[in-house]
Amino acid sequence: MSNFRFKALIGVVVLFVAVPGWYFLGGEKQTDSAVTDCQGKYAKISIGTYPGDLAGLLWVAKDLDYFSKYCLDVRMEIYPASSGAIDDVLAGKLDFAAASDFAFVFNNLNGRELMTFVSIASDESSLRVIAKKASGIYAPADLKGKKIGFLPNTRAEFGLGEFLAPYGMNFFDIIPRTYKEPFALEEAISENQVDAVVIWQPFVNRIEALLQEKASSWSVRSKHQNYFQLLATREVVSARKQDIARMLSALSEAERYFAERPSAARSLLLRRLPYYNASLLEDIWPAKTFQLSLSLDMLYLFNDEAKWALAHGKYQSSEVPDFSELIYKDALKAVKPEAVTMP
Secondary structure, eight states: OHHHHHHHHHHHHHHHHHOOEEETTTTEEEEEEEEESTOOOOOOEEEEOOGGGGGGGHHHHHHHTTHHTEEEEEEEEOOOSSSHHHHHHHHTTTTTTEOOOOOOOHHTTTOOEEEEEEEEESSSSOOOOEGGGGGTTGGGGGGGTEEEEEESSSSSHHHHHHHHGGGTTTTTGGGEEESSSSSHHHHHTTTTSSSEEETTTHHHHHHHHHHGGGEEEOOOOOEEEEEEEEEHHHHHHOOOOHHHHHHHHHHHHHHHHHHHHHHHHHHHHHHHHHTHHHHHHHHGGGGGGOBBOOOOOHHHHHHHHHHHHHHHOOOSSSSSOGGHHHBBOHHHHHHHHHOOOOO
């Protein structure tokens, strides 16, 4: 990368994380509100996430002091991709990671046990396949035999498989090229390392702007929503059930804020997401759902992703796990019972 660009991103984000006590939103100064029932005791929690819109509830809960209201001292850590946050959760360096549904499935298939206890956002797929016409790619069928870049163990990997299937292709019909973070995909396609990439916003706009009329581009559609979840080890979930319930209470207030003040929520997120602009955020907003949930569709998706993964790769597990055993439901049932629709 782009080390310079990511450091610049971290600098912007750290500025806001380091000064949570005041900021301006919609022309009004917001200040820390006194919380009397915590008696000065705040449980420390660390959460890792990528710098994207699906983490919106986390940022609102942080910046509007909803976490503090529920006696939580939350430290947010930013990673180029959620895989880094998951690595630190498994290493015991971080309490929770915000990550995609496929990241949850992939790690559990590979013997890296993770539990989830909530989805904090979902969307219709924002993934796109962007290809270079100079590589002879004008239609999806032209991807056969071509080098396609993506971030492994993310929803982009599963999405690419879904995209190829209707055209009679799978991963054995292309040349996969994997990268560790989104900026590397931007560089890869501009430097002719790959013929196409699979990526999400805001990098879709960046790459399409880079290639302009030289690009072929298609949306990746799925029969499921994409789910962005909070993950932790079994040990952390077992030890911190009260803190998880408090976290969900804070996020529930953030959810209400999104529903009642969407324009203000977008304005707040723009201060947290340097690579987004107001026009992009407004364009993609209708496809986003910022709600706490543990839905039956989410459970079906886990199983579909696991079956697909086992058919296309080598994993420690040779069968689909019982994902219901890896989902802690009690906290969300207590905070927002109607949000739990899985058995």
